[in-house]
Amino acid sequence: MRKIFSTFFAFAALFFALVACSDEEEGTEFLFDREIMEMSVLRSCADEGDSSACYRIRYHYPIEREHYSGLVVWLDTFVVDDTSKAVSSKQIDKATQFIEYPKGTSSYYDTLDLTDLVQEYIGKYDSLQVALFCKYSDDKDPGSVQRVFLHFGDDLPPSRVTIFDSVWTNGALFEWFRPTDQVDFYKPAELSGEIVGYNVVIYSADKNEDLRNLKVILTTADGVDSTGSKFYRRHSRIRANTDSVWFDSVSHTDKDKNYLRLSIIDGKGFDADVDSLNRFRMVIRGLQSKSEYTIGLSAWDAAGNSSGTEGLSTVETNQLFITTDSVAPVMPTRIFILEDSLFPGKARLDSNNRLRIFWSMSVDPYEVKHPIKSDSIVLIPDTCLFTLCYDTVQTYIIERYSALDKNWKIYDDTTLAAGRFSKRYALDGDTMVASATGIFVTDTIRWVSPGDTIVFRIRSKDKSGYYSAALVDTVYVSPGAHASELECPEGFVPVSVSDSSKFCMEKFEHRNDSGEFVVNVRHSEAVAACEAVSASGFKVSLCNERDWELVCLSGGSLSYGVLNELSVDASSFLFGYCNVGTNDSISAADISKRNPRCVNPAGIRDLPGQYQEWVIGKSEDTVAVVKGSSFKIYNGLDRESLAYCTNRSFPYFTRPAYSTDTIFLYREGTKVDTLFQADTSRTPYEKKPYLTMKDFKDTLQFFDVQDSNGNSIGTDYALYSEYRKGGDAWLDTLANGLKYVPSEIKVVFLTGEKVPFRLAASFYKSTTIGFRCCAYPE
Template identity: 55%
Template sequence: MRYLKLYLISVLAMFFFACSDDDDGTEYMFDREISEYSVLRECSPGTPEGTTCYKIRYRYPILTDNYSGLCVWFDTTVVDDTSKSVNDKQVALAHDSTNEDAFFQKYKSSGSFYDTLDLTDKITHFIEDGYDSLQVVMFCEYSDGGSPGSVQRLFIPFKDVEAPSIVEPLKDSVWSTGAMFEWYRPMDRTDLLDPSAVSGEILGYNIRLWAEDSTEDIRDLKVTVITPEGVDSKGEKYYKRHARIRYANDSVRVDDVSHGDKRKNYLNLVVLDGKGYDTENVSSNRFRVYIEGLRTSSNSVSYTYTIAISSWDMAGNASGSEADQSTPVNACQGIYTTDSIAPLMPTKIFTNEDSLYPGYARLDSNNRVLIFWDRSVDPVKFDHDIESDSVIIIPRGCNDGSCYENVSRYVIEYYDKLDKSWHEYSYAGGDDRYGVQYQRNDEKFEVDLSGKGTFVTDTIRWVAPGDTLILRIRSVDRSGYYSRALVDSIFVSPGALAKKMECPQGFVAVSTSDTTEFCMEKFEHRSADGSFMTNVLHSEALATCEAISASGFEVSLCGERDWELVCLSGGSLSYGFIEEDASTVADHWSNYCNVSTNDSASAASISKRDQRCMNPMGVRDLPGQYQEWVKGRSKDTVAVLKGASYKVYEGLDHESIAYCTNRAFPFYTRPEYTQDSVYLYREGTKVDTVYVADTTRTLYNVLTKKDFKDTLQFYDVIDANGKVIGTDYSLYSEYKKGGKSWLDTLSNGLTYKPSKKEAVFLTGKTLNYRQASAFYKSSSIGFRCCAYKK
């Protein structure tokens, strides 16, 4: 059994920089520890109906020779929550049948890779004693006195004690007599046994608004709430006035709160929800609250208000500010109303035009687009007579300071067509960025040093050739009053290469040298329903690409060298994305490319991916998200993987695996064997085994094939179409012992057909059997296709 444990399933491959397919990597072996342990909430046959059951499923250690069984301890009375090993006294307590806080699970040696512990009866008293969760410690025991692996531990949750993620109100706009706030429904974990269950129902939100002036009465302010379900301006359906969510006596409820004259400067609201986070449509999680009737600020007085919000799940867990009088002010959000006149904005965004594509914005070599707009102004009186069109027209005699003032900042946002919402550019807009002004002459923008220029500029970064940008720019005056939005669309030039190549839909034009040009899919390949194709064999990925019909092109799985050169972008990049952010490279590939985060949800959803993980040609997510099958550098090479994925590979350098030049090979561990002659040399009582004759030493014996007593069973590995896609092998004794059911545990959905037996000499070592890459598949592996001109 010891040789066929596929113990490195979680570690797909060994990563390295060499060009040869035969280079080895470091092995990471945990051969005396249980692995793949998890908590199951399922009952054994005969359990009374209504019982809540808990089991632990685990995989036996890789080395089962001399494995006696598993010591298990509950709580921290015997083994604390930090120890990596245990002593003889603690082990003895696990064997003591009178100790209810520990037990010993003897090794069954049944031929199965896995075992299950039914803990239901053993932990009932912990549940009855009111435990929220219980620590379970496990340690493998061996009879040969060798050093076992380290302690393994997990925690069994009994209750929903996880609060929703923190929700913060975002001040979207403030005006002279009101403010609008928005937030997004938080995620809530209701089942700690299922890490992906983050869409627990949210009961609602406590909102408390108070005025710094205790004489101001805000109890009857006009409130309009917009929820994903609808609009409520009267407090009859989606919100309640003078109310608060509370948790008391093991129940959560909505209660009325005092709102007498002594508390007239407070307004309490409960916004009702009842739904869980919608991962498919992010915009359907958005809430907005409009509050009107506040006092207008003036030059001498700024009226101050404070708002606080907390979110509550159905179990009464809360996050965010509790919004009561003891809440520190810095845990809440201050509101300052504005003056009475909003700033003015023009109605059009201008760009530098591309000569190849008239009407399209020119993209520079760093994938940036310069945008220009006529500067905003803030009138200081109502009868200003300033006109707003594509530019701001200021009449004669209307001077800076007497008729208008310059605005303090701009907010620049883009519309995401996937999640149907606006997002602010973190690097654009803001204060003190617009001191240089421009004039527009003959459709070109030039810096104006005379002081007469009125246009200002900003830079939009990480733009792909051929993109369409929908932008929203708002100016904000000194009091915080937002202008009406300037909304405009920018059509970005696809570039000369795109004009020349005319790639199929979904592909972008790429160039790897002065003479080599082809098309590559912008994202990893997706099926007809838009979902990414993962968990496919290398041969299936190849066939999928070759089945794509594109006039004038031959489509195939991308070649390894082509993929690598596109990622390197002519040698200017190391990781396949534009490296021009203030953050470190490691932060970039982790935060924007989803490298080694274990976030499979972001990998699966285009709407959750970040545009900053893009190379200059517009190809997305070369590092991170999914590893990608590519064609090897020669016809007889094993299948190769490029790029890192969202998975965490323990013990590996996460940054190194993201290099464009890195390559990986999935493998299974198999016993090393030889069919050549084996030469035995004796030195005293020690016998050395070598496989090449050594004329400098005294020969003790020579073993040939007729002396070999070990036998391997070989198999043809067959895919769903009946095609032989590779060869695998195992010890013949294990095949005879386990039969077909045992083979099925190895097949991963394929068919293992016994083909031949061979007498061999086992060396006692293991090797990385890379031929397994032909029949390896994983949910973290995808691919992308390339299209080449015929």
């Protein structure tokens, strides 16, 4: 039997000692200032070169040290148990160790090394209590006993597993995700410990029901097992003792026939990057309809720790699931829309990019053999009366297919009322009208872009939880009024910034032929990439700053270039949906991880965040301009201000300020300033009313910055002393992939200030900056 001490007791004991120390029956008051403080366990050895496991306790001496003799230490609970606050003289005499206080020390801390003393406990215990008591030479009240726990192995269980279930008449689907496991108590951030597997028990309260031969299909990231030969074992469970974890057979006689025990093999740790690799799905078939069952599941790590219990004595308290009745609801086979008059057959959007879809309401028949038929609408004969032949369904589940990650995603808009399917509609010509006798229901899909193609999957669920067959249909959304005038190149969508100015803009930031976002490029490279795009009838270029801004503002109706229909503040929306200021570069780079809610009315995505974007500035002296914000957190700047459509940034490097003019020089505090005319109100610098050539003693090295083809793209400079000291290696760092060719040396006067060197914008690049192309009609 392993001896395990919960960390809960450690904290509870400490807390109790602090707040309840005056409640002893004998009336002893424990003095806080006579106890050691700030205890922490160190796994490192005193010798830094020693890589073996050591056990040292660092602690702060008690506040009161005038009569402090030293620290009394006990290992285990044989002498001092795990709850006592006081100790007797006999217990002190039986102490494991006494650490004498070094009188006159100026240190506030000491370290207690227990490595040698605990060796006899390692391998026998998973954790060990260390009790600590401050001994004083006077007769005043003492402090209370303090405790820490040393952990020798992995005695921390994996996190609890949450099971998601879906049921039907004779079966159920269970889904869960691999839990995290903290392997080392002293390394709380490491949560990818190996999960050996899972114990599962299915239980029926009906002792006459035989569950032993239920059909089981398990799906993992590694494949599918429908026979119990690869990823699970029937009539088996994981067991553990002090040094082993193994899979063991369990009884499955007639006495136990209302149980099914499974052990599921895992063998991997939690994958923090790809969530789908943590997913497990198990389908159970062969259950009875409208019956109650429970399922229990526990995860086991490599050290034999379990996340929970699924034992026979507790199955009644495990997760309940109830199979449905034997008749599934009936669903129609078609979605109806409100057509756009400009594009017949395509659905129109309202001014807030919302799409209305309608379908014939689903019904739940009472009998297996029913006369109700499924077609574009659900056909119910006049002889089949409501509540006698069929009933209404409980709700609908609406999903849309994501072509980016090839998965169905549930449409879950929490802003809508739960009873949104209670209204009825009837078809009136080419539109839908509310009608008490109508046979159609509706839903509003938000954040839809013009020109979208949406594949919907709609299922109804009856009151027993039985899902219908799915209505799968495709809705083609109108590309909008501008599309009737502009046929944009692939990847571009039509936009308008005025009644007379219409052009096309890339829906996302520019991507290469492999679908990767193009970032870490100079402004000139962004210009060249856009000009290389071929589109008949259009001139493609990097977007102009004014055009980018006007598209983002959407006629002045938007501040950040996104439709926000939620009752959340702008900062939360930008953070939650647009990846502004999150430091999440992975979501920025992966288009499938981006949230479709970060969109403007024209269907332009991610204007506020993901990547900042190069644009062509409004004037010649500010050609290289950056718009929007990015995933990066910028210190001292709030994400709302950075993400404004009107915000503009100028990338630059900081360089030392200098002067080459023999002009008047003054000092104001520590700031040196130069003027072209004398200022009698200020104090001359070092009593010199103006500079002379003798004052020019500082030297700068100037460089001609060239691209890979040898073309000059700008000028830069640095202190000559830094260049001489750093050499070619330093110059390569400064060049950042470009070629810095020394051009001239200038003797100057350094003013002592740092100034933004905006000429660097011509060769500035960053992994946070991309760009977007615009196609202008010729």
